[in-house]
Amino acid sequence: MTPQQQQIISSLTLPISVNSVMDLLEEAQPTSWTDEQLIAVLEATNACYRAGFPLVEDAFYDHHLLSALQAREPDHPFLLKVEPEIVSGKTITLPQKMLSTDKAYSITEIEKWVTRIKKAADELSIPHSDVNIRITPKLDGYAAYDDGNTLYTRGDGVRGQDITRAFTRGLAVANQGERGLGPGEIVISKQYFDTFLSDQFENSRNIQAAIIAEKKIEPSVVKAIQDEACVFYPFALLPNWTGLIDVLAEDVEARIEPIWQAVDYDIDGVILETTHPDIKAHLGATRHHHRWQIAFKVNDESAEVEVLSVTPQTSRTGRVSPVAELVPTKLSGATISRATVHHYNMVQSNGVGPGAIVQLVRSGLVIPKIEKVITAVTPQLPDACPSCHSHLIWEADHLICPNKNDCPAQRENTLVHFFKTLGNNDGFGPKVVEKLCQNGVKHIHDIYALGPVDLMAWGFGEKTALNLVEQLNVSRSVAIEDWRFLAAFGITRLGGGNGEKLLQHHTLSELFDLTVDAMVEIDGFAQLSAEAIVEGLANVKTEFFKVYELGFNLIVTPKLSESDLADTVLFGKQVVFTGSMTSGSRSDMEKHAKTLGAKVGKSVSGNTTYLITGDKVGANKINAARDKGVTVLTELEYLAMIG
CATH class of the missing domain: 3.40.50.10190 (BRCT domain)
Structure with missing residues (x-):
């Protein structure tokens, strides 16, 4: 994760930590996440994308993250809102709404949309010979609206911010167009970016965000504006194919194909829309998108890359993940030099190591995953945890560090996870916890033993030190559910849901004496889950009771009889x-x-x-x-x- 991405996510009010967001993205199994985790990851990925530092690819966001939420709760408010651009400042009402666009990833989905447009025409008794479809590039820029006097960000689709300063800086309208043409996007020429700016910026979206920034912008961006490489491109001026709906239906692919190369700007799809005003009015819109419009997107870029080395990394859960260091390769607009290998069993069975040739697919993650191994080599497996040097053990496909309490990699993240999960206090975020760990704090109970003098000796100001101690008192006095307190210890497969189930049958103290067989008898616990939970409880037992005995105000889960x-x-x-x-x-x-x-x-x-x-x-x-x-x-x- 880049520092910019970390800063963006840290600025959000999320129920999980930055590291937890990354752990979940690398796991890439949204269907197994809690609702709280899924919404947090959606908020984080959307914020990073809007700020110009995308965490995931559009296809992963749409097909895995959004679709997981749609399957659980189709009417969830997150699915109905327009995803806002991230610009600070006072908001103002847009001259007209700017909604998001519904998306399709196959020709079949586009053909179904065409059928819906035809059906709407039939319902209005409009002959198909009067129905035209317009196809334009879907610019991958910074959405804005120009009414001739003010340039607005899209914001939440109803209210945005005034960014007229971009025109004041010399931003031109594409194709020598006039101002006041409504919605469009701020974009930069791909050729210009590759020639003059690719060594300074990771991707063009970083520049688009810089153009409208309130602070002084870099000279290279100023020059790009002066050279008219950066422009505001109104949708009304986009090159297009416009024709009868029946002509489109004869060969959708043939009509779409030329639009992919129609402009020298980044695009992430093509837009299809009916131009008939009566059909537009009849179909209307959801709170999120117009029904008379759809975006067609693809994401299938891959590359064959040489592996330089495989680096083991220990996560908060103790799982040691292999990360392949690669010969730097340009893929999907970004230079990729690292990729996640699924697990060490894949490293071992597929021969991933220095000199191996792998097929890399940027399927949506910050660290793309390896699709398959083209040329295998003899793999190198670590014997010890890279963080604490404990002997590693196998658990299914994964190498695991069993040293839960004294492994530095697990320790810092475990402390952050504890306070984030409690959720009843402020102050103990990643930066504070990192500083505590640097000064020798190893366990949760160590933090609660700290006083203002200790904290000031480690560089915290007096006011901050007093506030942190007060927040520790708050965390013990403010009531929280016992299952949430249990979940805060980060035991594998023992999140809030499973914790609540167990506590409906046993007290907190009794859980540590449960056998695997006894747990399996409780509805919802399979053998493997029970084994992992029993082992996890044993690993944290000493620390748990040291913290438990500090006197937290716990709401006891009602027992089921x-x-x-x-x-x-x-x-x-x-x-x-x-x-x-x-x-x-x-x-x-x-x-x-x-x-x-x-x-x-x-x-x-x-x-x-x-x-x-x-x-x-x-x-x-x-x-x-x-x-x-x-x-x-x-x-x-x-x-x-x-x-």
């Missing part, structure tokens, strides 16, 4: 809450349902018994649930049912 709950209407039933509730927050209602023996889900499936609907729930979601045999209840009907 099948004999007490067997007669309740929700016992053993799976329920899903959706929409805005009036009798309490959705989170509170989910917690209450659990106390009645229900299993609470986040999305409707064939196993769902009841879908409880609040306000603003779409008919499609309700009908889809009924199609699966799910009983749909309003909030009032549900409350009446449970008494």
Whole structure:
């Protein structure tokens, strides 16, 4: 992660740490993340992209991150909002809304969209001979709106910021166009960037962000503006193919193909839209995108690259990940010199090592992954943890450092994870924890033993030191759930969900005496998960009780008794809450349902018994649930049912 990306993510109010965001992205398994983790990663990746320092490729963002949220909760607010550009300053209302664009990644999806446009024409009795489609490049620049007097950022699609200073600095309109042509993007010539600026900037988006910055911009960017390599390109002036919808339908690919090379600017797809005003009005828009418009995108660039070495890196969980150091190679607009190898079993079985030739695909991660090995070599496997030099052990496909308490790589991240997961105090972020570790702090309980004098001796100011000690007191006094306290210790496979399940049957103290067999008997715990959790509890037991005995204000999870709950209407039933509730927050209602023996889900499936609907729930979601045999209840009907 670059310093800029770290700074951007650190500036956000996220429930997980910067390191946790990166760990999750490298894991690349969004379907296994909690809702909290998924939203945090979406917020982080979007913020970095908007600021000009993208963490992931568009395809990974759309196909893996957004689609995971869509599958869980199609009406989630994140999916309905326009993703804002990151510019500081006072916001002002845009002359007209600037929405995002719906996306397609296959010709089949485009053909389905064409069919929807035809259907809309038929509903309006408009002959297909009157329906034109316009295809233009989808510029990969900085979205803005020019009304002739003011240049606005897109912002959230309704309110943006005034960046007219870009025109004041000499920014020209593309193709000698006039001002006031509405929406467009700030872009820079690819040829100019490659020739004059590629040695200074990682990608062109960094320059686009610099053009509108409030502070003084670099001379090289000023010259690019003066040379009219940087321009504001109104969408109205874009080269295009415009023709009848039936002509497009005959060969979609042939109509799209020429548009890919139509401009000397970075593009990340092509835009298709109907030009018929009545069809536009009929189809309208969601809060996120226009239904009469769609973007077609592809992302399949790869390269064959030589491996220089394989570097082991220990994560917070103790997993040692192999990172291949590569001959620097240009791929998807960025110079790639490192790539994540999935795990050390892949290194061993596929022969990844110095001199190996691998196929590299930038499938969306900061450190792209190796698709396959073209030329194998004899691999080199580490014997010891690169951080603490402990002997490594195999766990399935992975090499693991078992030294949970004294491994520096695990220690710092474990401390950050603890305070971030508690979420009831401020101050102990990555920078503070890093400084503590540099001064010999190794464990959570060590931090709670610190006083202002200790902190000031390590370079903290008096005010900061007093505040940090106060926040430690706050973390113990402010009430938090016992399952959250347990999750803060970062035990593998023991996040908040699994912790709550266990604590519905056992107290915190009792968990450390549970056997694997006893845990497997609890609904939701398979053999492998139980083994990992029991081992993880044993590893942190000493530290856990040292911290536990400091006297935290814990809210005890209500115990489930099948004999007490067997007669309740929700016992053993799976329920899903959706929409805005009036009798309490959705989170509170989910917690209450659990106390009645229900299993609470986040999305409707064939196993769902009841879908409880609040306000603003779409008919499609309700009908889809009924199609699966799910009983749909309003909030009032549900409350009446449970008494």
